[in-house]
Amino acid sequence: MPAGDHHKKRSVRNIMKPYAELTKEELTEIRTQLRAEYKKIQNKDLNLNMARGKPCVEQLDLSMGMMDVLNSDSDLRCEDGADCRNYGVLAGIPEALELMSDMMEVPKDHLIIYGNSSLNIMYDQIARSFTHGVMGSTPWCKLDKVKFLCVVPGYDRHFRITQYFGIENVPVPMLETGPDMDMVEKLVSEDESIKGIWCVPKYSNPTGNSYSDETVRRFARLKPAAKDFRIYWDNAYTVHHLYDIDQDTIIEILAECKRAGNPDLVYKFASTSKVTFPGSGIAALASSLNNLEDIKNQLGVQTIGHDKVNQLRHVRFFKDIHGLVEHMRKHADILRPKFEAVESILEEELGGLGIARWTNPKGGYFISFDTMDGCAKEVVLKCAKAGVAMTPAGATWPGGNDPHDSNIRIAPSFPPIEDLKTATRLLALCTKLTSVEKLLETAE
Amino acid sequence: MPAGDHHKKRSVRNIMKPYAELTKEELTEIRTQLRAEYKKIQNKDLNLNMARGKPCVEQLDLSMGMMDVLNSDSDLRCEDGADCRNYGVLAGIPEALELMSDMMEVPKDHLIIYGNSSLNIMYDQIARSFTHGVMGSTPWCKLDKVKFLCVVPGYDRHFRITQYFGIENVPVPMLETGPDMDMVEKLVSEDESIKGIWCVPKYSNPTGNSYSDETVRRFARLKPAAKDFRIYWDNAYTVHHLYDIDQDTIIEILAECKRAGNPDLVYKFASTSKVTFPGSGIAALASSLNNLEDIKNQLGVQTIGHDKVNQLRHVRFFKDIHGLVEHMRKHADILRPKFEAVESILEEELGGLGIARWTNPKGGYFISFDTMDGCAKEVVLKCAKAGVAMTPAGATWPGGNDPHDSNIRIAPSFPPIEDLKTATRLLALCTKLTSVEKLLETAE
Numbered sequence: 027m028p029a030g031d032h033h034k035k036r037s038v039r040n041i042m043k044p045y046a047e048l049t050k051e052e053l054t055e056i057r058t059q060l061r062a063e064y065k066k067i068q069n070k071d072l073n074l075n076m077a078r079g080k081p082c083v084e085q086l087d088l089s090m091g092m093m094d095v096l097n098s099d100s101d102l103r104c105e106d107g108a109d110c111r112n113y114g115v116l117a118g119i120p121e122a123l124e125l126m127s128d129m130m131e132v133p134k135d136h137l138i139i140y141g142n143s144s145l146n147i148m149y150d151q152i153a154r155s156f157t158h159g160v161m162g163s164t165p166w167c168k169l170d171k172v173k174f175l176c177v178v179p180g181y182d183r184h185f186r187i188t189q190y191f192g193i194e195n196v197p198v199p200m201l202e203t204g205p206d207m208d209m210v211e212k213l214v215s216e217d218e219s220i221k222g223i224w225c226v227p228k229y230s231n232p233t234g235n236s237y238s239d240e241t242v243r244r245f246a247r248l249k250p251a252a253k254d255f256r257i258y259w260d261n262a263y264t265v266h267h268l269y270d271i272d273q274d275t276i277i278e279i280l281a282e283c284k285r286a287g288n289p290d291l292v293y294k295f296a297s298t299s300k301v302t303f304p305g306s307g308i309a310a311l312a313s314s315l316n317n318l319e320d321i322k323n324q325l326g327v328q329t330i331g332h333d334k335v336n337q338l339r340h341v342r343f344f345k346d347i348h349g350l351v352e353h354m355r356k357h358a359d360i361l362r363p364k365f366e367a368v369e370s371i372l373e374e375e376l377g378g379l380g381i382a383r384w385t386n387p388k389g390g391y392f393i394s395f396d397t398m399d400g401c402a403k404e405v406v407l408k409c410a411k412a413g414v415a416m417t418p419a420g421a422t423w424p425g426g427n428d429p430h431d432s433n434i435r436i437a438p439s440f441p442p443i444e445d446l447k448t449a450t451r452l453l454a455l456c457t458k459l460t461s462v463e464k465l466l467e468t469a470e
Numbered sequence: 471m472p473a474g475d476h477h478k479k480r481s482v483r484n485i486m487k488p489y490a491e492l493t494k495e496e497l498t499e500i501r502t503q504l505r506a507e508y509k510k511i512q513n514k515d516l517n518l519n520m521a522r523g524k525p526c527v528e529q530l531d532l533s534m535g536m537m538d539v540l541n542s543d544s545d546l547r548c549e550d551g552a553d554c555r556n557y558g559v560l561a562g563i564p565e566a567l568e569l570m571s572d573m574m575e576v577p578k579d580h581l582i583i584y585g586n587s588s589l590n591i592m593y594d595q596i597a598r599s600f601t602h603g604v605m606g607s608t609p610w611c612k613l614d615k616v617k618f619l620c621v622v623p624g625y626d627r628h629f630r631i632t633q634y635f636g637i638e639n640v641p642v643p644m645l646e647t648g649p650d651m652d653m654v655e656k657l658v659s660e661d662e663s664i665k666g667i668w669c670v671p672k673y674s675n676p677t678g679n680s681y682s683d684e685t686v687r688r689f690a691r692l693k694p695a696a697k698d699f700r701i702y703w704d705n706a707y708t709v710h711h712l713y714d715i716d717q718d719t720i721i722e723i724l725a726e727c728k729r730a731g732n733p734d735l736v737y738k739f740a741s742t743s744k745v746t747f748p749g750s751g752i753a754a755l756a757s758s759l760n761n762l763e764d765i766k767n768q769l770g771v772q773t774i775g776h777d778k779v780n781q782l783r784h785v786r787f788f789k790d791i792h793g794l795v796e797h798m799r800k801h802a803d804i805l806r807p808k809f810e811a812v813e814s815i816l817e818e819e820l821g822g823l824g825i826a827r828w829t830n831p832k833g834g835y836f837i838s839f840d841t842m843d844g845c846a847k848e849v850v851l852k853c854a855k856a857g858v859a860m861t862p863a864g865a866t867w868p869g870g871n872d873p874h875d876s877n878i879r880i881a882p883s884f885p886p887i888e889d890l891k892t893a894t895r896l897l898a899l900c901t902k903l904t905s906v907e908k909l910l911e912t913a914e
Contacts, residue, residue: 078557080556080557081556083553086553086555086556089555090542090543091542093540093541093542093544093546094541094542096537097537097538097541098534098535098537098538099534100537102537109527109530110749110750111530111533111747111748111749111750112524112525112530112747112748112749113522113524113743113748113749114749115749141585141586141776141777142585142776142777143773143774143775143776145772145773145774146772146773149771149772149773150772153597153601156601156611157597157600157601157611157635158634165611167600167601167609167611167612168611183771183774186771187771187772190602190768190771191601299557303555303556303779304555304556304557304774305554305555305556305557305558305559305774305775305776305777305778305779306554306555306777306778306779306780324634327593327627327630327631327634328589328590328593328594328631329587329589329590329593330587330589330627330748330749331587331749332585332586332587332749333585333586333749333750333777333780334749334750335747335749335750336750336777336780
């Protein structure tokens with residue numbers, strides 16, 4: 027593989043022969059070497075973190091200009107004349123609706139801008155459905171059983187919301203093309219207790235791949251047994267590309283649902299958390315007018331309005347969607363080398379060994395890494411014992427329970443690149459060591 | 471009364487004799503004059519608004535300096551070194567906790583700072599209790615009947631939250647000293663279905679008076695039949711005084727509950743909505759450590775954290791509680807003349823007529839105005855027909871249903887003072903006209 031080609035001095039453990047084809051003696055010899063090397067790294071007292079999908083300091087610095095766009099001389103009225111400093115405006119100010127509409131690829135009137143957290147919006151949708159139903163349906167709290175489909179590997183915070191409400195999380199495998207749609211169609215059409223599905227359709231968390239056109243079309247054509255079934259379409263990485271031309275594009279789901287005669291089927295979410303500042307961005311929900319009416323009836327009880335000054339700050343900083351896209355290019359310039367470094371080291375260290383697979387995403391925040399079955403927990407533990415924190419193994423499955431014990435989420439964004447390289451080499455080493463130990467154990 | 475003493479040219483309708491003592495002929499004559507005057511005002515095509523408890527532009531301008539305290543050169547790390555731009559910090563940054571702790575008169579570790587809306591915090595407490603109970607109690611959605619006590623007249627948005635969850639709102643009269651505590655004690659101790667009470671303890675909405683020491687002590691000593699009963703203590707106007715020395719002080723409820731052996735009895739709310747910018751302030755909840763643990767278990771599922779940059783902005787603007795208090799003094803300088811103008815005109819126009827009563831608050835945002843029974847709706851309608859929007863009559867009662875049809879909430883903050891005077895004179899006129907019509911009707 028090209029990634030490792032330039033690496034001249036290959037050590038014995040980097041033989042490209044799959045571990046499964048090695049003799050017990052060869053494995054034992056490798057184990058001895060790997061253990062010695064692991065010991066050496068442990069003595070370095072590392073303290074690194076590859077667990078969190080957080081932007082790094084350089085990324086945050088990109089948005090510091092946003093702190094300058096409003097000052098005490100600024101006119102804080104928005105386009106329609108409303109004073110952004112005062113109460114009111116439930117759905118968002120016009121210019122922020124336009125920016126988010128461009129970013130989310132939906133008409134302005136199909137949007138509500140909320141506060142700083144799209145996760146909070148999703149939580150609130152589940153909470154409202156639980157207490158008040160969906161567009162007049164029976165509140166879920168009155169039902170004996172409610173289930174949600176969870177694409178796995180997926181985002182732990184999604185699963186935790188449904189779990190918190192006592193909803194049964196049903197795993198559906200993520201394929202190259204997106205969720206296993208045969209399974210989704212079958213489950214959703216047969217089981218009325220299934221009320222939704224958690225999706226990250228673009229640069230998915232953690233696999234990094236995007237749903238195919240066929241997958242999105244099949245989503246829009248679902249015939250759910252439950253009238254109150256909704257697709258929870260968390261388009262968290264919609265503008266989060268690593269490359270300029272080589273980008274993933276997915277079919278816009280709201281429009282596709284409308285064309286398919288299923289306009290009310292989806293709630294779509296996005297935010298600027300990883301565009302400007304996580305925690306100080308703006309988040310939005312897009313849906314059909316029917317759904318929005320249902321939602322606004324609740325939202326108007328919950329709050330008088332969200333932070334309009336921050337909406338204004340975002341719009342005045344970006345000016346328009348082109349400004350935002352150019353801004354994302356700067357994020358890409360910081361993130362791309364990090365992703366490439368991780369992928370290159372994994373290829374160099376693990377390529378051809380048959381003990382791990384990983385993804386090479388073109389956007390988003392994660393690389394999904396799969397060990398041999400039954401090894402992920404041990405790999406993460408070994409990393410931890412050598413000073414590198416990884417996302418807990420299993421976190422990408424509902425309840426933290428990966429039945430294969432194989433998936434590990436790699437988050438390359440936050441650490442400085444040298445730390446990232448060190449951490450990735452350790453991950454590779456721990457993967458090899460754990461795999462050899464596993465193979466020897468099985469051989470005995 | 472002194473307010474009208476300087477007003478030399480008194481018209482006939484300003485005779486101080488109570489309307490009830492006038493003959494039918496006198497009333498008829500007054501009616502004719504009032505109708506003529508009303509007609510004249512109608513022809514002025516007024517378009518004024520005394521409905522909304524919104525700060526006026528001059529008040530908002532006081533906080534424009536907050537837009538300058540952060541710029542692209544600012545260090546956005548908080549005291550403990552956390553980068554406020556990034557994810558994390560669920561309960562609030564240390565310096566914001568200190569400011570809100572000083573403002574809310576509770577220890578820092580008894581606080582959670584949320585987003586921009588204390589109403590949203592209250593909603594979320596009810597929603598969580600509804601779906602998950604309170605510290606392990608049965609979720610309210612599993613109960614046949616849940617009731618809430620509502621101090622009346624009170625805040626419509628409070629009542630709407632409980633109403634939205636199908637909770638029965640039970641009115642409890644507001645007295646000079648606060649809620650009728652005999653009634654509160656009796657209801658709460660006898661009825662297990664009563665799970666809470668909505669309170670605005672200081673400069674209450676809309677009456678403007680504050681709970682007496684005895685009232686607060688009796689609150690802290692409640693013996694609710696329901697273990698999951700909580701006092702919803704919306705201290706919205708805690709620093710919102712109109713005068714510097716002549717201020718209301720109430721006993722701090724968390725500490726009093728702790729002393730009374732009832733540490734978990736109360737949720738306390740406040741925000742800077744009417745300190746800096748409504749919609750772009752920071753809101754907080756204070757409670758016992760047990761309650762906070764219960765709440766954080768839920769909050770950590772709902773969000774990764776609130777807007778820390780805005781927390782930092784507030785602290786850097788005010789520096790400390792003294793800065794905030796000095797800032798509130800400037801608000802008072804703008805609001806005080808407005809309150810005094812309304813009160814003075816009401817006294818001048820209606821004093822001694824026995825057809826209306828109103829409050830003279832020392833803080834907060836409202837004046838409560840009571841007509842004769844059965845007149846409030848008609849007064850508000852007459853005002854509307856002459857171009858002045860008032861808060862809908864009945865809004866201060868659960869379900870918008872004031873059984874006496876007497877209470878009207880006056881919001882003096884938003885209109886310029888000349889508009890406010892015009893609107894108040896119209897209110898007085900409509901009150902007199904409606905009262906005369908009512909008295910004549912009764913006489914017939």
